[in-house]
Amino acid sequence: MEKPFEYDKSRQPANSAFKQQKLPGHYLRLTATAVLSIFFTTGLFCLCVGIILILSAKSTKKIEVNYTKLCADCHELRDDASKFRKACTCSIPFNLPEKMKGNVYMYYKLYGFYQNLYRYVLSRSNAQLMSKNIMDVHGCDPFKMSEDKIPFIPCGAIANSMFNDTIILSYNLHSSEHIQVPMLKYGLTWWTDKYVKFQNPVSSNLADQFEGSAKPPSWSVPIYELDRDDPGNNGFLNEDFIVWMRTAAFPTFKKLYRRLSREHYFKEGLPAGNYSFNISYNFPVTRFQGEKSVVLSTLTWSGGDSLFLGLVYTVTGALTWLSAFAIMAVYLMLKNRKENLSL
Numbered sequence: 001m002e003k004p005f006e007y008d009k010s011r012q013p014a015n016s017a018f019k020q021q022k023l024p025g026h027y028l029r030l031t032a033t034a035v036l037s038i039f040f041t042t043g044l045f046c047l048c049v050g051i052i053l054i055l056s057a058k059s060t061k062k063i064e065v066n067y068t069k070l071c072a073d074c075h076e077l078r079d080d081a082s083k084f085r086k087a088c089t090c091s092i093p094f095n096l097p098e099k100m101k102g103n104v105y106m107y108y109k110l111y112g113f114y115q116n117l118y119r120y121v122l123s124r125s126n127a128q129l130m131s132k133n134i135m136d137v138h139g140c141d142p143f144k145m146s147e148d149k150i151p152f153i154p155c156g157a158i159a160n161s162m163f164n165d166t167i168i169l170s171y172n173l174h175s176s177e178h179i180q181v182p183m184l185k186y187g188l189t190w191w192t193d194k195y196v197k198f199q200n201p202v203s204s205n206l207a208d209q210f211e212g213s214a215k216p217p218s219w220s221v222p223i224y225e226l227d228r229d230d231p232g233n234n235g236f237l238n239e240d241f242i243v244w245m246r247t248a249a250f251p252t253f254k255k256l257y258r259r260l261s262r263e264h265y266f267k268e269g270l271p272a273g274n275y276s277f278n279i280s281y282n283f284p285v286t287r288f289q290g291e292k293s294v295v296l297s298t299l300t301w302s303g304g305d306s307l308f309l310g311l312v313y314t315v316t317g318a319l320t321w322l323s324a325f326a327i328m329a330v331y332l333m334l335k336n337r338k339e340n341l342s343l
Contacts, residue, residue: 032331039324046317048233053312056302061100061234064109067092068291069223071281093276100270100298103262106183107297108163109254110291115247123157124245127268129236134210146214153213160216162244166280167257167294171265172273177234181266181275183258185227192247200235202247210235220282254295270296 013019071090114120125144127136137144140155152160169181201209206224215222226241227233236242243255260266275292285292311330 003071005117006274016039017180032327036324036328036331039320039327040310043317043324046320048317050310050314050317053302053313054307055308057305060298061098062180062295063093063094063096063298064293064295065092065277066291066293067277068293070277088281089278090281091276091278091306092276094275096270096272099272100296102191102269102298103295104270105256105299106167106258106260106294107170107254108165108167108257109252109293109295110163110285110289111252111292113248113253114251114288115253116249116251120157121177121247124159125155126197127224128153128155129245130199130217131201131236134201135213140203143216146217148208148214150212152214152216153210158245158247159241160218161169162216162218162219162241163255164218165292166282168274169258169277169296170278171271171274173265173312179265181270182263184261185230185258186232187259188256189242193242194239198236198245200237204339206235213324214324225269253276254293255314257294265336269298 017023043315055177067090070092072087100207121140123140125136125138125140127133127138134153135151137151137155140157141156143152143160144155145151169183170178171181173179189224200206203209207222210222210224223236223238223241226235226238233239240257243257248255262269265271279294283292302309
């Protein structure tokens with residue numbers, strides 16, 4: 001005869017309000033006044049923030065010089081495979097009508113360059129960039145190894161297509177005197193990129209650590225010679241390289257290239273006057289029917305001159321107010337109908 005089922009009281013939940021689900025229930029009942037107050041307050045907040053952000057973005061100073069057509073001779077030279085290794089420089093004069101006060105930043109801007117393609121974004125080796133295994137070229141197709149089966153460092157399509165124009169800004173102090181504007185090439189990257197995602201091999205001589213590797217096909221120098229003036233700005237920690245490796249979301253984008261060193265004539269920023277860009281033209285754009293520019297810009301507490309965030313807040317606030325008015329109209333209409341029916 002089977003034994004009757006015995007309940008294991010040791011597993012019985014404690015007789016508490018929480019475990020026995022006896023907590024008091026609360027039903028949220030919002031009145032029309034409370035709902036409308038929330039909508040109007042939220043809309044007002046978004047409108048105020050949006051207007052402040054737009055005014056802040058409008059207060060930035062910016063000048064952009066598109067040098068694709070201005071350097072037409074270099075443009076043709078870079079597309080001629082037989083002359084690919086010949087140097088080509090061009091000088092582009094421009095006028096700065098107003099003084100740029102405070103910190104000034106130089107960007108390069110590309111039009112029509114798709115860094116967001118799926119295979120392009122994946123074409124890199126994070127293990128290599130973090131120096132966990134510098135010979136690891138897994139996932140770097142189609143730029144993994146040279147024809148002699150020597151691994152590329154750095155490998156991948158992103159690294160191979162690195163922007164390599166050299167841009168120097170000159171100031172016409174007098175009609176016959178031109179001085180080079182001092183620009184800083186450090187402090188350009190995100191902290192996490194500089195100190196977490198990119199690391200050099202632990203060695204006093206990078207050339208020895210990268211021995212047995214090849215430079216990417218489109219590079220003119222190996223990675224340990226990217227900056228011959230500053231040994232600390234070489235290898236995977238080169239800031240121009242790190243900035244380029246953070247891929248852009250849209251085909252038209254700009255990346256930070258240099259920062260103004262505020263000294264001598266430029267303590268307060270860039271004075272108004274005549275300037276020129278001296279550009280060493282290396283990065284070809286006709287292959288993808290693109291263009292490139294140099295941008296000088298100031299920043300505010302909210303960032304650069306982009307109106308996107310301000311417009312988002314403004315539109316959100318306006319739609320919230322429209323919704324509030326619509327809710328109020330429906331509420332008044334139903335209230336009046338109820339009062340008429342009760343008469």
